[in-house]
Amino acid sequence: MAQQLVMYEEEFHRINAVCDRLTKDANAKVVFIVDKNGQLIAAAGQTQHIDTTSLASLTAGNVAAMGGLAKLIGENEFPNQFHEGAKDSLYMTLVGGRIVLVVIFDNRTSLGLVRLRIKKASDELTKIFEQLTKRSEAPGAGSPFAEISDADIDNLFSE
Amino acid sequence: MSFINYSSREINCKIVYYGPGLCGKTTNLQYIYNKTNPETKGKLISLSTETDRTLFFDFLPLSLGEIRGFKTRFHLYTVPGQVFYDASRKLILKGVDGVVFVADSQVERMEANIESIENLKINLAEQGYDLNKIPFVMQYNKRDLPNAVSAEELRKVLNPRNVPEFPGVAPTGVGVFDTLKAVAKLVLSELRKGGQG
Ligand SMILES: Nc1nc2c(ncn2[C@@H]2O[C@H](COP(=O)(O)OP(=O)(O)O)[C@@H](O)[C@H]2O)c(=O)[nH]1
Ligand SMILES: [Mg+2]
Numbered sequence: 511m512a513q514q515l516v517m518y519e520e521e522f523h524r525i526n527a528v529c530d531r532l533t534k535d536a537n538a539k540v541v542f543i544v545d546k547n548g549q550l551i552a553a554a555g556q557t558q559h560i561d562t563t564s565l566a567s568l569t570a571g572n573v574a575a576m577g578g579l580a581k582l583i584g585e586n587e588f589p590n591q592f593h594e595g596a597k598d599s600l601y602m603t604l605v606g607g608r609i610v611l612v613v614i615f616d617n618r619t620s621l622g623l624v625r626l627r628i629k630k631a632s633d634e635l636t637k638i639f640e641q642l643t644k645r646s647e648a649p650g651a652g653s654p655f656a657e658i659s660d661a662d663i664d665n666l667f668s669e
Numbered sequence: 670m671s672f673i674n675y676s677s678r679e680i681n682c683k684i685v686y687y688g689p690g691l692c693g694k695t696t697n698l699q700y701i702y703n704k705t706n707p708e709t710k711g712k713l714i715s716l717s718t719e720t721d722r723t724l725f726f727d728f729l730p731l732s733l734g735e736i737r738g739f740k741t742r743f744h745l746y747t748v749p750g751q752v753f754y755d756a757s758r759k760l761i762l763k764g765v766d767g768v769v770f771v772a773d774s775q776v777e778r779m780e781a782n783i784e785s786i787e788n789l790k791i792n793l794a795e796q797g798y799d800l801n802k803i804p805f806v807m808q809y810n811k812r813d814l815p816n817a818v819s820a821e822e823l824r825k826v827l828n829p830r831n832v833p834e835f836p837g838v839a840p841t842g843v844g845v846f847d848t849l850k851a852v853a854k855l856v857l858s859e860l861r862k863g864g865q866g
Binding site: 545551571 | 672677681726737741760850
């Protein structure tokens, strides 16, 4: 079974910092980080009017479908996707095989600038996620749920 | 594969509703959506055809409350049941933490049930999961129909492993929350073991 994704304080802050910086440097509206299974990991920028949970799930669905298409034609993956809208556009990049970086931007910036800034951010993110994997595989990095009781679980459903 | 975030103190798990076309998977999610408080649920997303058949998946995020200071979130997905959507079903099973098999109790759908559960086994195995080991529950849906076969018959054919099973009438909610709770409990119990799978 695939390794569980675990996020710790330190890496979480570093990831958020990368997203914040990317939003500013690329002059983007929103930046998201989503794992390939559809879980939202981080978001920066004007996220107030966006349903981030749905966005994460649909991003993962899209990346999975495009990955399936890639394999059908003998490619391993399509690491970058660009979708141009009337006002807003969307750029998706696979990072380290497991994470998707999503940038939403409008005509206050350019595709070229966005691409350039994404490169730098994705290098940084690759390193952070490598560290995260090491940390969660280290001995003693047990589940916070190791101690939960049947009563804890039952309580969730008591109402 | 669950996602534990120590920083935001959240845990996210993925549950997939599987079963043959028209067995009632989407109806399960719609019922859950209609009966939960707005603050505990997100949007119900349905990627469907113009005739309301599931094209890719339905998705419903749900919050169930806290365990030991961690918010527990469940992401419910359905798969498209029709045989030719197999590539999509495989994608949706990626990273799954628990599976609900929704069987269609009608006698003429028995073959479709068997085919679908075999397909589930194969698709899970491709991802390195064993249906005999992952959190798994069974719902015998459409119990209200006159052509429904007996629960014993369904059990014999579909549930030799004797996983938790529930009779269902999804449009009126019979069995819907019992099924969800049962699979959620199994998923959380699995996490206690350390999530090493
Ligand atoms: N009589 C009856 N109809 C049901 C039941 N559950 C679902 N249906 C109906 O069966 C049809 C297909 O249901 P749907 O949820 O779309 O199936 P899905 O393909 O598994 O997503 C719909 O018209 C539902 O209203 C049930 O328990 N009893
Ligand atoms: Mg459906």
